[in-house]
Amino acid sequence: MPGLEDLYREIILDHHRTPRNRGELPPPAAHAVGHNPLCGDEIDVYLQVENDIVKDVKVGGQGCSISQSSASMMSQAIKGKKLPEVRALVRRFKGMMSIPDEDGNPIEPDPSVKLGDLEALQGVVKYPVRIKCATLSWNTLLEALAQS
């Protein structure tokens, strides 16, 4: 179908069909639940942090291809990373989604932060309604980080 290639890139569909790091982690791992009030989607992020490093991460819940693939790619990208790196990645990703910083200013891309596969989600910006889908897991991650 013409027009949707930018949105539904093959790598996105792949993560949607075969989501990585699905599951749960038992306490004391942090657990946050994110809701998309628009569509009713829910996402669970389980985060095990040791010595300021993401030792393990699991994702649960249900959602559309964009929210699920975003969560899957996010889990791959942060596993084993130091917390400052994770925070920088969240910031970089939100910047790509055209989401401003806390002061309402555009987030300038930090070239030292590599997005890798996540760049496939760039096309989402053209579909503003779907930005919430793409960022759902990232906001949930921030909540889980706050608990860690």
Add this chain to the structure above:
Amino acid sequence: MSTLDAATIKKQFPLLLREINGLPLVYLDSANSSQKPQSVIDSMTTFMEQSYAPINRSAYHLAAAATDAFEGAREKVQRFINARRAHEVVFTKNATEALNLVAYSWGRANLSSGDVVLLTHMEHHANIVPWQMLAQDKGIVLRWVPLTADGQLDLTTLPELLAGAKVFGFTAMSNVMGTITPVQQLCAAAHKAGAIAVVDACQYVPHNVTDVQAWGADFIAFSSHKMCGPSGIGVLWGREELLQAMPPFLGGGNMILDVRLDGFTCAELPAKFEAGTPPITEAVGLGAAIDFLTDLGMANVRQHEIEVASYAMRTLRERFGDDITLHGPTNVEVRGATFSLAFRGIHPHDLSQVLDQRNVCVRAGHHCAKPLMRELGVNATARASFYLYNDTADVDTLADALDSASDIFGS
């Protein structure tokens, strides 16, 4: 041959004649909000160009004529739903506000801790949350009528559920599954148990002949924007005795007879419940929408939608078999032309995105009925809702567009 000629009707809706990317628009989101015919658009434009003035408070000719236009709309609503008196028709912002008005005003005056309000599992949030707010404040107890497997109300335990209840609030037609409930029977059961019947008629009134007296209802609520009228105005109809006995809802101008430093006296019905400047132009638009619907004949609208709904169920099942789930009743006698569907495991958001490529407009989400979503075991559905301007060709386009979703998601 259909009762209504949807192609001719469609020509009266300027927006439906739009093309996007060279393709016609297939608008299947009327359960969300309907499109507007030229007559409604013209009535509002003409009113604002030639007749607009404040109502109920100025002596000059223009204001008196505007008041007549506003009150004329109320009389049109009265006739449309066969209410006994025009002043039983209260204009609100929308159906949501109308239901809040009942819960807040009637509820606070008549319910106390431990009193039971019976609702159903297929209610819109607008007929749930106001009662939950009242439960938090007043300690009332909520009970729920469950559903049958095919998305109708399971009435086998209704007498037990109604025992001791003061309110039975229920939808006349589900906004998710299109289920039409036996309103008359439910009102009678409520009264037998000593409860009042509060009917959310938001999905019903635009598609069916409505007769509040035949129903025996106590309150009904509906919105203009789902019945070819403008947004910004809705209706609460209530039985005169109940409205008379209720305290006002919002306070301010228009709803008072007198204000002193030590208190106020309420205005008569319906002004008592219409604080502040109401949606005047919108009332005129709603009146024009009622004229439009009355000209078509609501029985014809219903018959047309039965035909489209039958065709949709047949076509979608023939083409997709078990790959498609249509929630709700299969019997068109107890359903409207609103379909929540699940298709080949494709998430509703993705489905609606792909359908949009063909200008097929459906809603994806929880449809403001999250308790029902949980009952159905889903987070969301894609909902295609048909109206008087849709026809069987729209069903075919929907089916073709569904096929193309499979191409992307490979399922």
